[in-house]
Amino acid sequence: MQRNTAQKKAIETVFQKHEQALRVDDVLTYGRELVSTLNQATVYRNLKILVEQGWLKRISHPTLGILYERAEKRHHHHFHCRECNRAFELPGCVLKEEQAVPDGFVVEEHEIFLSGVCPSCSQEDHK
Ligand SMILES: [Zn+2]
Numbered sequence: 001m002q003r004n005t006a007q008k009k010a011i012e013t014v015f016q017k018h019e020q021a022l023r024v025d026d027v028l029t030y031g032r033e034l035v036s037t038l039n040q041a042t043v044y045r046n047l048k049i050l051v052e053q054g055w056l057k058r059i060s061h062p063t064l065g066i067l068y069e070r071a072e073k074r075h076h077h078h079f080h081c082r083e084c085n086r087a088f089e090l091p092g093c094v095l096k097e098e099q100a101v102p103d104g105f106v107v108e109e110h111e112i113f114l115s116g117v118c119p120s121c122s123q124e125d126h127k
């Protein structure tokens, strides 16, 4: 197997093993567990290729910056915990697009980012 192929495969494996949206640094950390020679330039290059191929989706998160996740997932949103700084995937979407805009506007897409405290961090607060 070519070296490049092995590195791309490792990055794909990272996204198969980790369900949540990942930062470049997360991809690098998890990817190095599989291919120890993986570096940031290689990760960036392969993420770009995987986005172009439609395998990954790039999300611009207001707090966490650029995140990547599998493109095949159903439409959903993310919850950011300000305590542990993790992004959690939320099930489905409750927004009724046609009710969210006045008459005459045609919605083509939307993105919503929720933030607060996750269940495990809110439990720690009460200890
Ligand atoms: Zn948390």
Ligand SMILES: [Zn+2]
Pocket (backbone or CB within 6 Å): 075, 076, 077, 092, 093, 094, 095, 110, 112
């Ligand atoms: Zn939505």
